[in-house]
Amino acid sequence: MQTTYYFDHAATTPMHPAVAEEMLRIMQGTGGNPSSMHAYGRAAKQLIARARDTIAAAIGSKSAEIVFTSGGTEGDNMAIIGAIRAMARKGRRHIVTSAAEHHAVLHTCEWLVEEGFSVTVLPVDEYGRVSPKDVANAMTPETGLVTIMHANNEVGTLNQVLEIGWIVKDAGALFHVDAVQSFALTEYAMSESPIDLMTLSAHKINGPQGVGALYIANGTPFEPLAHGGSQERKRRAGTENVAGIAGFAKAVDICVNNRKEKQHLLEHLRKEWIDKLSRLEGVPIVVNGHPTDRLPHIANISFIGIDTETMLMNLDMEGIAAASGSACTSGALERSHVLRAMNLSEERLLSAVRFSFGLGNTMEELEGAAQKVATIAARIRTTV
The missing domain is CATH 3.40.640.10 (Type I PLP-dependent aspartate aminotransferase-like (Major domain))
Incomplete structure (x- = not known):
């Protein structure tokens, strides 16, 4: 399974x-x-x-x-x-x-x-x-x-x-x-x-x-x-x-009773996820959004050179659920209005994926998921 x-x-x-x-x-x-x-x-x-x-x-x-x-x-x-x-x-x-x-x-x-x-x-x-x-x-x-x-x-x-x-x-x-x-x-x-x-x-x-x-x-x-x-x-x-x-x-x-612990865990998960993706060979990434004035659980990452929709489809096939933006519009083919409003470069805009963490996510998950991302990126690059 x-x-x-x-x-x-x-x-x-x-x-x-x-x-x-x-x-x-x-x-x-x-x-x-x-x-x-x-x-x-x-x-x-x-x-x-x-x-x-x-x-x-x-x-x-x-x-x-x-x-x-x-x-x-x-x-x-x-x-x-x-x-x-x-x-x-x-x-x-x-x-x-x-x-x-x-x-x-x-x-x-x-x-x-x-x-x-x-x-x-x-x-x-x-x-x-x-x-x-x-x-x-x-x-x-x-x-x-x-x-x-x-x-x-x-x-x-x-x-x-x-x-x-x-x-x-x-x-x-x-x-x-x-x-x-x-x-x-x-x-x-x-x-x-x-x-x-x-x-x-x-x-x-x-x-x-x-x-x-x-x-x-x-x-x-x-x-x-x-x-x-x-x-x-x-x-x-x-x-x-x-x-x-x-x-x-x-x-x-x-939430009220566990807010501090949750913030700490989510911040740690986000940092580890970004660190793991940053170390993958041949997968240049850019993190979008404010580096400090932000929520601890959202990591919007551009995989430079890989189209968002292609990455999302491959992530889904490997069992990784992520998104291209708001869930209310992610079923549409339109690009993120938020990233456009931020005036990001086209290569960042067209390759952005949102990962967000919460209840049930663990540090152990990140290692396996990161390896899947590496496999996906290599597969996509060989077919481009």
């Missing part, structure tokens, strides 16, 4: 056994609609309340500021559309974002242009980072919202979101941060931050797919997208995913 290596944790993470156990316990229970008045409904409502408390404590917010969603994409859509529609009532119809954002942000902004809003898309530097100075220069009296991700999902580079946030707050606009990729590895204190809205997702932190949360600071102008019920304090109508929400909270609890 072929040995397999899952190095695509930035796309989705395997569910932690304790999370699966918690969800199964709830799903095998009696059940109940959290909006029902009877005992079964109240029990379900209590599960959601406890989960809300857990997630709020993890980011230093109030429980009432947490709205459960179906994941990162819905959270980004809710934050951007809900906030700018509310700000438009004050005459602020301008949005500022960056060229390296996730498509859940960029495509939402493009759609809003068709609705009559204006959008400024800021450039990023060669590491994929947004300049706070550029944000300041883009602000106008009509700016209602700035949306900038905390950590880039393709290269791992961290943005200076607190510095940017204070600039946005001073201008009287709202600030949204997509923290889907950084949540498990970063400590937040939302009560002391300039962030008004922040998107989270469970499946990036060894929780279930299809559930997430949106932090909305108290007093933030916001118009709900979904109507039909009073759930989530009338900010998102619809019966809640009780088991998924409880699983999300369990994953958060595990």
Whole structure:
């Protein structure tokens, strides 16, 4: 049987056994609609309340500021559309974002242009980072919202979101941060931050797919997208995913209690992986993204002279799961919009592969996987 290596944790993470156990316990229970008045409904409502408390404590917010969603994409859509529609009532119809954002942000902004809003898309530097100075220069009296991700999902580079946030707050606009990729590895204190809205997702932190949360600071102008019920304090109508929400909270609890150890392990895995690939003969590589201001688990590597799609297909045949960029677009043939925004050379752009590590990965795996990469590279070069 072929040995397999899952190095695509930035796309989705395997569910932690304790999370699966918690969800199964709830799903095998009696059940109940959290909006029902009877005992079964109240029990379900209590599960959601406890989960809300857990997630709020993890980011230093109030429980009432947490709205459960179906994941990162819905959270980004809710934050951007809900906030700018509310700000438009004050005459602020301008949005500022960056060229390296996730498509859940960029495509939402493009759609809003068709609705009559204006959008400024800021450039990023060669590491994929947004300049706070550029944000300041883009602000106008009509700016209602700035949306900038905390950590880039393709290269791992961290943005200076607190510095940017204070600039946005001073201008009287709202600030949204997509923290889907950084949540498990970063400590937040939302009560002391300039962030008004922040998107989270469970499946990036060894929780279930299809559930997430949106932090909305108290007093933030916001118009709900979904109507039909009073759930989530009338900010998102619809019966809640009780088991998924409880699983999300369990994953958060595990992350908070093991954050330092996880950071150390992931940093070590990343360093060892890059070191091993750097020593392979005939396989010149370049690491993309910021060398220090970055997440510890993402390594975006260009294999100079080897096309990305060719490398990915060969990696897959050898049992190595990696990616060319965002999982939401990796099925398409288009090249990474993030790497293009970074103005990388064509040889780096056309040969980039993202490896990302997490639960289940070990140092022992890296040796075998690196040898497979060496074999793949030699095979490709002999056929070119």
